[in-house]
Amino acid sequence: MNSEDMRGRARRALLAAVQGLMLALITMPFGMAFLVLTLLSLAFIPLGIGLLTTPLVLTGVRALADVRRRLAAEWCGVRIRAVYRQVPRGTNPWTRTFTMLGDPQTWRDVRWLPVDFTAGFVSALLPALLLFYPVEGLMLPFGLWRAYTGGGTYWYAFVPVTGEATAVGAGLLALVILRVALRFTPNLLTAHFRLVRAVLDNGEGELVERVRVLTETRRDAVDTSAAELRRIERDLHDGAQARLVAMGMDLGTVEMLLDKDPAQARQLLARARRNSVDALEELRDLVRGIHPPVLAERGLGDAVRALALRLPLPAEVAVELPGRVDAPVESAAYFAVGEVLTNAAKHAGADRIWVDLHHTDGLLRITVTDNGGGGARVGAGSGLAGIEKRLGTFDGVLAVSSPAGGPTMVTMEIPCVLS
Amino acid sequence: MRVVLAEDLFLLRDGLVRLLEAYGFEIAAAVESGPELTRALAESKPDVAVVDVRLPPTHTDEGLQCALAARRARPGLPVLVLSQHVEQLYARELLADGDGGIGYLLKDRVFDAEQFVDAVRRVAAGGTAMDPQVISQLLARGSADDRPLGRLTPREREVLELMAQGRSNAGIAAQLVVTERAVAKHTSNIFGKLGLEVSDDDNRRVLAVLAYLDSGHR
Numbered sequence A: 001m002n003s004e005d006m007r008g009r010a011r012r013a014l015l016a017a018v019q020g021l022m023l024a025l026i027t028m029p030f031g032m033a034f035l036v037l038t039l040l041s042l043a044f045i046p047l048g049i050g051l052l053t054t055p056l057v058l059t060g061v062r063a064l065a066d067v068r069r070r071l072a073a074e075w076c077g078v079r080i081r082a083v084y085r086q087v088p089r090g091t092n093p094w095t096r097t098f099t100m101l102g103d104p105q106t107w108r109d110v111r112w113l114p115v116d117f118t119a120g121f122v123s124a125l126l127p128a129l130l131l132f133y134p135v136e137g138l139m140l141p142f143g144l145w146r147a148y149t150g151g152g153t154y155w156y157a158f159v160p161v162t163g164e165a166t167a168v169g170a171g172l173l174a175l176v177i178l179r180v181a182l183r184f185t186p187n188l189l190t191a192h193f194r195l196v197r198a199v200l201d202n203g204e205g206e207l208v209e210r211v212r213v214l215t216e217t218r219r220d221a222v223d224t225s226a227a228e229l230r231r232i233e234r235d236l237h238d239g240a241q242a243r244l245v246a247m248g249m250d251l252g253t254v255e256m257l258l259d260k261d262p263a264q265a266r267q268l269l270a271r272a273r274r275n276s277v278d279a280l281e282e283l284r285d286l287v288r289g290i291h292p293p294v295l296a297e298r299g300l301g302d303a304v305r306a307l308a309l310r311l312p313l314p315a316e317v318a319v320e321l322p323g324r325v326d327a328p329v330e331s332a333a334y335f336a337v338g339e340v341l342t343n344a345a346k347h348a349g350a351d352r353i354w355v356d357l358h359h360t361d362g363l364l365r366i367t368v369t370d371n372g373g374g375g376a377r378v379g380a381g382s383g384l385a386g387i388e389k390r391l392g393t394f395d396g397v398l399a400v401s402s403p404a405g406g407p408t409m410v411t412m413e414i415p416c417v418l419s
Numbered sequence B: 001m002r003v004v005l006a007e008d009l010f011l012l013r014d015g016l017v018r019l020l021e022a023y024g025f026e027i028a029a030a031v032e033s034g035p036e037l038t039r040a041l042a043e044s045k046p047d048v049a050v051v052d053v054r055l056p057p058t059h060t061d062e063g064l065q066c067a068l069a070a071r072r073a074r075p076g077l078p079v080l081v082l083s084q085h086v087e088q089l090y091a092r093e094l095l096a097d098g099d100g101g102i103g104y105l106l107k108d109r110v111f112d113a114e115q116f117v118d119a120v121r122r123v124a125a126g127g128t129a130m131d132p133q134v135i136s137q138l139l140a141r142g143s144a145d146d147r148p149l150g151r152l153t154p155r156e157r158e159v160l161e162l163m164a165q166g167r168s169n170a171g172i173a174a175q176l177v178v179t180e181r182a183v184a185k186h187t188s189n190i191f192g193k194l195g196l197e198v199s200d201d202d203n204r205r206v207l208a209v210l211a212y213l214d215s216g217h218r
Helices: A003-047 A049-076 A093-101 A104-142 A144-151 A164-200 A205-238 A240-260 A262-290 A293-298 A300-309 A327-347 A383-392 B010-022 B034-044 B062-073 B088-095 B107-111 B113-124 B132-142 B154-165 B169-176 B180-194 B202-214
Strands: A154-156 A159-161 A315-320 A353-360 A363-370 A397-401 A408-415 B002-006 B026-031 B048-052 B079-083 B102-106 B128-130
Touching: A003 A049, A003 A104, A003 A164, A049 A093, A049 A104, A049 A164, A104 A144, A104 A154, A104 A164, A144 A154, A144 A159, A144 A164, A154 A164, A159 A164, A205 A240, A205 A262, A205 A383, A240 A262, A262 B107, A293 A300, A293 A327, A300 A315, A300 A327, A300 A353, A300 B088, A327 A353, A327 A363, A327 A383, A327 A408, A383 A397, A383 A408, B002 B010, B002 B034, B010 B026, B010 B048, B010 B107, B010 B113, B026 B034, B034 B048, B034 B062, B048 B062, B048 B113, B062 B079, B062 B088, B079 B088, B079 B107, B079 B113, B088 B102, B088 B132, B088 B202, B102 B107, B102 B113, B107 B113, B113 B128, B128 B132, B128 B154, B128 B202, B132 B154, B132 B202, B154 B169, B154 B180, B154 B202, B169 B180, B180 B202
Parallel strands: A315 A353, B002 B026, B002 B048, B048 B079, B079 B102, B102 B128
Antiparallel strands: A154 A159, A353 A363, A363 A408, A397 A408
16 A cells, blocks of 8 residues: 555545544534423423424424434435425414424434434444544553553553553554554444434435425316316306307397398497407407417417517517427426516516527426516415426426516426427 | 418308408419418419418418418418417518518408408508507507607507508598598608608508517617
């Protein structure tokens, strides 16, 4: 082994020892404190105070576990997965407490606490011990043994140190241990994180998360389409359908009046024609809301161009789509862009908009930028949240960058293939 | 005047044939799909084509594409495009070559037979017939921050709207129930305010106005 190698190995070993030592020092007090706080909080739930403290304490536990999960990934590349249930913002303490308590990951965190300040503590301390113990041993032959053996035999591991000779023996043993330590200290730290993972990791984390997301997006999709159908039904019922009824009635009356009162018959005919024009207009609007004709005729790129032309302010559209996007994705993307454009035109105070559509690496990426005042947010009730839900059905995501003073950039990404 | 008609729905095609024949047009061919339209346009050399945007076999914008292709082959071939919806995007593509002889109307406009036939004749003569909806969209977009447009009086705006649809001074005068001289005065005011060159040629005038509105001149 050359010296370069040796130095690198020594540095890694020392780093692992120091990291382990730090972990051990944090683990002990924090782990104990949080366990005690958790138990107390739980005990106080019947008194009511616990309802207020439990979410706080559990959030603390979660933060502690989060730190450990992060360090595991950063220091030793040990990935510990965790999925927490979403606690809705602004709910009452009761719901918060019981949502958190109903989350299996919370219990995993809590169970981890006692393990962490016992086995975790020892395993974190081990690298440091293994590295610093031989340092002591190496110093024994150089006179340190005199200070130790004043009261009798000093045991260095299994070597009884009584004089210079045994001290040298201890020193040799220390060399062996040092060699081992340099070799295995980083692995020991990894072992510590493996232990943490065994307790903290949610074995099916990704699957559980996926199922949760799918359940949520499916519910949203069903809700949205049901609402859409209701709207269409109402529009047809109050609009075109009613107008056709009126037309039919007018035409019936015209038939009757034709001989008796041609002048009035003519008036009614004119009204029937107006009604037919209005009915067509309403149907056209309705169709545009269901599936815009341009989209059917030209696909996403031109449909967005046509959309931009309808805006009251100039919009530049750049499209780079080498094929046609799947119909459902196309439609979702179109309406999402429409909503974002309308938002920008209405609220942003912008006088120019840029739209960019392109497809790379199996992702349809759409950005809408305006030079308005900024400050747009994805919040409950905002149009952007609705778009996020719509895109969610296709595993699409939406990101908004909108610093105060602008510009606002809305980015949407939907995984899809082109045909 | 010989017309080639392309419309895939039988009822509408039949209705249009009857209507046009009633007004003295000769139907050279009435077809129902894109390829048939291309063939009919090449073979029967019509004076004007009346074309539905959406045609089989693709049921996309087949009709529009056929019409554009035919105009590339024979510049200035008068084409009146009909659709259930109007898009500025399509209007822009139709007007792009600047040759005139272009119409783009909602199918509903057929209800007013007189005006529809007038539009067909105008297009056949190399004029323009833009749907009022296209024009109002253009104006709505333009007037947001276009100061020249904002300076027009309400009456001048009305005249501009009718002019952009492709009406002649006489047509505008009839529609607004004013004298042709009054219309001429309005149009020269409009051209002055928008900074456009006055032209005696009705067709050139319309294209200039449409180009102005479409350019996002502001």
